[in-house]
Amino acid sequence: MPRKVYLAGPEVFLPDATEVGRRKVEICARYGLLGVFPLDLDSSPGPTTSPATFKACVAAMHDAAAIVANLTPFRGAGADPGTAFELGYVFALGRPVFGYTNDPVAHVERVRSRFGPLRREGDSLFAADGFAVENFELFDNLMLAEVLLESGPGVFIPQMPVADPTRDLATFERCVAHAAESLREAGQG
Amino acid sequence: MPRKVYLAGPEVFLPDATEVGRRKVEICARYGLLGVFPLDLDSSPGPTTSPATFKACVAAMHDAAAIVANLTPFRGAGADPGTAFELGYVFALGRPVFGYTNDPVAHVERVRSRFGPLRREGDSLFAADGFAVENFELFDNLMLAEVLLESGPGVFIPQMPVADPTRDLATFERCVAHAAESLREAGQG
Numbered sequence: 001m002p003r004k005v006y007l008a009g010p011e012v013f014l015p016d017a018t019e020v021g022r023r024k025v026e027i028c029a030r031y032g033l034l035g036v037f038p039l040d041l042d043s044s045p046g047p048t049t050s051p052a053t054f055k056a057c058v059a060a061m062h063d064a065a066a067i068v069a070n071l072t073p074f075r076g077a078g079a080d081p082g083t084a085f086e087l088g089y090v091f092a093l094g095r096p097v098f099g100y101t102n103d104p105v106a107h108v109e110r111v112r113s114r115f116g117p118l119r120r121e122g123d124s125l126f127a128a129d130g131f132a133v134e135n136f137e138l139f140d141n142l143m144l145a146e147v148l149l150e151s152g153p154g155v156f157i158p159q160m161p162v163a164d165p166t167r168d169l170a171t172f173e174r175c176v177a178h179a180a181e182s183l184r185e186a187g188q189g
Numbered sequence: 190m191p192r193k194v195y196l197a198g199p200e201v202f203l204p205d206a207t208e209v210g211r212r213k214v215e216i217c218a219r220y221g222l223l224g225v226f227p228l229d230l231d232s233s234p235g236p237t238t239s240p241a242t243f244k245a246c247v248a249a250m251h252d253a254a255a256i257v258a259n260l261t262p263f264r265g266a267g268a269d270p271g272t273a274f275e276l277g278y279v280f281a282l283g284r285p286v287f288g289y290t291n292d293p294v295a296h297v298e299r300v301r302s303r304f305g306p307l308r309r310e311g312d313s314l315f316a317a318d319g320f321a322v323e324n325f326e327l328f329d330n331l332m333l334a335e336v337l338l339e340s341g342p343g344v345f346i347p348q349m350p351v352a353d354p355t356r357d358l359a360t361f362e363r364c365v366a367h368a369a370e371s372l373r374e375a376g377q378g
Binding site for chain 2: 010013050051053075076079081082085087091121126127134136138140143146149
């Protein structure tokens with residue numbers, strides 16, 4: 001029986017989300033894992049509701065051996081907050097957490113490119129929006145970056161430029177390969 | 190001994206974060222709660238490091254009876270991903286979760302105002318960034334909106350326009366008042 005891996009990420013919002021999910025599940029299968037794509041959870045007739053989706057996702061996370069989260073920036077400088085929520089949820093359950101981003105750019109540079117020049121003040125760096133920028137050479141908020149170091153080598157980032165960051169699955173596949181090996185080593189694979 | 194409440198939110202990035210945190214803790218005290226502001230956790234000498242901050246925040250969440258999360262949009266259309274992570278973490282621990290936003294605008298309108306006109310396609314609504322927009326009349330991603338309904342009345346939003354959304358604590362105070370009552374009723378206050 002293959003171990004279930006919860007596939008979090010903002011690709012559920014793509015017009016071709018179902019197809020992207022199918023490809024993700026297929027890649028998981030190649031590494032002996034059962035990928036659980038959130039959009040596949042709703043089997044009830046009638047329109048999708050918000051409470052039903054929430055309950056289905058929470059149940060699926062409980063049921064999963066691990067999470068593989070797509071932390072590519074979504075509608076802003078950082079990861080999709082829904083995905084970040086799920087990453088925290090699965091981590092608190094004590095399960096291994098894995099993640100990747102299709103944007104190789106560091107957090108500081110992401111903020112600079114969206115909000116303009118940064119300003120240094122003592123040890124701190126501030127963006128033009130008036131807020132400080134975490135300056136740790138990480139890819140996103142430190143909570144997301146550090147939690148991935150609890151279960152593995154940290155975030156997976158592209159090895160070469162990505163033409164279509166919303167659909168490219170090369171970095172996802174490297175992340176899944178690592179997750180599969182890691183779960184196997186932990187006797188869960 | 191007052192119950193501890195973890196105070197999550199992007200105000201830790203303000204230049205005057207310490208002062209905002211002090212005001213938040215003061216409001217908590219007025220309702221019989223011990224507010225734990227993340228910036229107050231670092232008592233080690235020398236510069237703050239990313240792993241130490243992560244560990245301190247995780248330990249503080251474990252130690253808290255509940256979380257009060259500031260889910261005001263941060264550097265994008267949605268909540269700060271670090272705050273969203275913490276909301277998921279505390280929820281998975283089985284503790285009550287409370288949250289507020291100083292931006293009363295709904296998710297759909299937030300996306301429209303940042304990315305331009307929306308396009309309807311069948312039952313779905315798409316933004317100009319090519320991604321679908323959750324159309325549930327919620328304030329943010331449905332995971333964030335629904336989780337707040339598990340412990341209370343949902344997200345707290347301003348009753349009147351907010352001049353300084355990054356520092357105004359009126360809605361925070363209403364949220365804390367509710368959290369205090371709710372924890373008391375549950376025999377934890």
